[in-house]
Amino acid sequence: MKSAKHSLSRWLLTSVTAIGFIASAPALALDSIKMLVPANPGGGWDQTGRALQAAIQQGGEVKKVQIDNKGGAAGTIGLAQFVNSAKGDGSALLVGGSVMVGGIALNKSPVNLSQVTPIARLTGEYDVLVVPASSPIKSVKDLVAQFKANPGSVSWGGGSAGGTDHIIVAMIAQATGVDVSKINYIPFAGGGEAQAAIMGGHVTVGLSGYNEFAGQIEAKKLRPIAVTSAKRLPGIDVPTLKEQGVDVELANWRAVFAAPGINDQQKKDLMAVVDKAVRSKTWQDALAKNGWSDAYLPGDAFKTYLDSEIANTEKIINGLGLAKK
Structure with missing residues (x-):
């Protein structure tokens, strides 16, 4: 009897450990991710996208991350393409950041960041x-x-x-x-x-x-x-x-967004992939190599920050008279 109890205890411990492991892993493994970089190759968004691509693929959660560059108009051309073509796609990501926030405010863009799903702020520079x-x-x-x-x-x-x-x-x-x-x-x-x-x-x-x-x-x-x-x-x-003698200070932050209209599980899957990527040695090495500050802020916390940044940026652009009439 003692032996049976002991075996049962070991089985329960093993099962609980296994369940805990499964719970900590992404609920849905993604075979591939399509990442849209709304800028031409060589710039900060492109560097960020390719560093994230390497970190995700090194993590093994996703076998292939494909990058597509679509530059112009402070990222709003790429944003419009993403909003129109990726709705409900749980395997799509968009790189963006403060430049895009400013471009939307300056140009009074018909597409904006309320139409996509914030996943995480990544870096500051x-x-x-x-x-x-x-x-x-x-x-x-x-x-x-x-x-x-x-x-x-x-x-x-x-x-x-x-x-x-x-x-x-x-x-x-x-x-x-x-x-x-x-x-x-x-x-x-x-x-x-x-x-x-x-x-x-x-x-x-x-x-x-x-x-x-x-x-x-x-x-x-x-x-x-x-x-x-x-x-x-x-x-x-x-x-x-x-x-x-010039009293000016400002940082450029970069982030990653998911498609419009994805469900909660798709959002959790993508957040889990990004979370694992930014904790990897590959990503940390990229931060050091590029001189980026680690500004990681995931999910709802990033959404709150983003809303504040949009309001502040609009205030600056309007106050300086830069916005289109």
């Missing part, structure tokens, strides 16, 4: 301002002097209109007493295009995440003159805008 190595501009002081003397003579190259880069330029103008309407901002759909324009001297100053310019900075072909963080970034000896 501050901008760096760079000039060609041959530029006479050596510091933010030089840049501001030229900007104030002749606003139109300073061309700013960055991401899509209404995005983080554009908002930063508008905030710099406001902080230095320059008329926002006189900003000469040139948007690019991808990081590769922006870098080529800066290197070719077609724009005065460029803005983007540090990693997009890191190679050219290290090669001494581009000169970093400021970062948009509150304090200097670890391992990057570049002064902030604030310490150079």
